[in-house]
Amino acid sequence: MNAQLDLPIIPPTVLSGVVEIGRREGAEVDAWFVGTGLDATRLLAADTVKVSYRQAAAAVLRRAVRDMPGKPLGMLVGGRDMLLSMGMLGVAMRSCATVSDAVSVALDLHLASGSLIDVDLEHFDDEVALRFRERRPEPELRRFLIEEAMATLTVFARTVAGSDWSPSRVELTYPPPPYAAEYTRFLRCRVEFSADANRAFFPTKVLDVAFPTHHEPTRALAVDACRRLLGNGRKEPDLVTAVEAVLERDLRHALSAADVAGRLHMSERTLRRQLAGAERSFSAIRDRVRERHAIRLLRESTLPVAIVAREVGYSDIRDFRRAYIRWTGHSPSAERQLTG
Structure with a gap:
């Protein structure tokens, strides 16, 4: 689930x-x-x-x-x-x-x-x-x-x-x-x-095309309000929630820490420093998001394992299988057998 x-x-x-x-x-x-x-x-x-x-x-x-x-x-x-x-x-x-x-x-x-x-x-x-x-x-x-x-x-x-x-x-x-x-x-x-x-x-x-309604202070305040709104209900620091949201939206493209930092309008160094302050790492967050999505696809769809691998950002199915075993202790094929 x-x-x-x-x-x-x-x-x-x-x-x-x-x-x-x-x-x-x-x-x-x-x-x-x-x-x-x-x-x-x-x-x-x-x-x-x-x-x-x-x-x-x-x-x-x-x-x-x-x-x-x-x-x-x-x-x-x-x-x-x-x-x-x-x-x-x-x-x-x-x-x-x-x-x-x-x-x-x-x-x-x-x-x-x-x-x-x-x-x-x-x-x-x-x-x-x-x-x-x-x-x-x-x-x-x-x-x-x-x-x-x-x-x-x-x-x-x-x-x-x-x-x-x-x-x-x-x-x-x-x-x-x-x-x-x-x-x-x-x-x-x-x-x-x-x-x-x-x-x-x-x-x-x-x-x-330029917007006639552009107003940078309002944009900044409204973006911050949206991030806080999304943070409510999650038992994670706001930055971790924001990183997860970016990764979840674009898992297929295997975003790097630099990619995510750019979308959050900060430097990669700042992102890694703030995650370290929250006792989190970018790779661990990305693995967690990939794992959740892979488990859902394996349990709730009939997509071939190779397609599931691509959906969570792996171009090589062998890398995906190794990662899945590391996450769960069993292979993607065994996941389907467990829930089939």
């Missing part, structure tokens, strides 16, 4: 939106929360409530999606006002100097908005794409989660860049839903279904 999925560190932004829409549609909202340890009324009333991924996605959202079939529920949730959908992360992003800076902040801190999807930036010849990835396989929720993330991105961009903004095109892995026309209406671009990945494309030059 991946312990990170059970930590109550996620602001209930998405759940709150689903509850509001469910009540408006006359759904039996309270029934969605039975057995989860959460309460719909308290969720909407309290600013301090945090939820775990399993509570949010595995339990409540499944029931909500089943209760409201045939509705563009993800777009309705993500299409709300930016501050409702993104909170302090939205403040941090709109205070950045450029689109590139805002994307960097979003990639590092997207969990602070209550996001239930992970995001990567991919570079092509004359385009870039935000690629949306499920945190764990959720076939029943895939459409909802991607819709919500795409709609949230679109609302943010239109708030900052103007109401005419749209992606150049969008690719989605699932078949067209009954309301497919709503995608074209909302996104105002070509939408391709049954693609190989979930991506929103933009011209590369967009990354250099």
Whole structure:
């Protein structure tokens, strides 16, 4: 089991939106929360409530999606006002100097908005794409989660860049839903279904566009608030939590200490010194993150071991096997036999 999925560190932004829409549609909202340890009324009333991924996605959202079939529920949730959908992360992003800076902040801190999807930036010849990835396989929720993330991105961009903004095109892995026309209406671009990945494309030059709302003191304060928000609920120093968050977002690329330090806006020397002060080492933190992710993939997916190795940053499957035995005392193949 991946312990990170059970930590109550996620602001209930998405759940709150689903509850509001469910009540408006006359759904039996309270029934969605039975057995989860959460309460719909308290969720909407309290600013301090945090939820775990399993509570949010595995339990409540499944029931909500089943209760409201045939509705563009993800777009309705993500299409709300930016501050409702993104909170302090939205403040941090709109205070950045450029689109590139805002994307960097979003990639590092997207969990602070209550996001239930992970995001990567991919570079092509004359385009870039935000690629949306499920945190764990959720076939029943895939459409909802991607819709919500795409709609949230679109609302943010239109708030900052103007109401005419749209992606150049969008690719989605699932078949067209009954309301497919709503995608074209909302996104105002070509939408391709049954693609190989979930991506929103933009011209590369967009990354250099300056934000008229840039204000560095506000950005710094909002970024710090997001980091503190993510630190709540984790029994680790804030810097360790921040390092884990960066590594978790980009495990496939085997980030070095220098890479992580750059994304945290500090030198490698400062990062290592502060980790030593917390009695932690970068390599131990990276190993722990890799181990958690590898165990989850081996237990909860049918991916071949070679693919799991690449997903956690190993290009050589032999190195991965050696590391896995060092972490757990048994091989990746034995892990599946133990839980099969």
